[in-house]
Amino acid sequence: MGVFDKMESYEELMALLAHEISRINKRHSMLALLREYSGSMFLSAIVEDISKFTDILITSANKLDGLSYSRELEEEADREGLRLMPLNKVNPIGFRLLFESLNDA
Secondary structure, eight states: OOHHHHOOSHHHHHHHHHHHHHHHHTTHHHHHHHHHHHHHHHHHHHHSSOOHHHHHHHHHHHHHHHHHHHHHHHHHHHHHHHHHHHHTTOOTHHHHHHHHHHHHO
């Protein structure tokens, strides 16, 4: 059962949409791509030779770095989405309800 199936209120849907709109407004996808590629390019310049081993090392380092960065971006999108809800006359309790639905999924 997906998150949409578990939603029981308009406010939950609006919280999800506010979160996603915030990610678009903050250009999170672009930031993640730039961060990933800049790390690879920097490490490649230092190593000067991309062998199979260094390629694996660079990929692993970028994935580990991306995990914390994506959490930061998700938290930023949550905060911004929460700020947007009352501005659009939607009860921000939808975020709490959405998180409960996600925890149950």
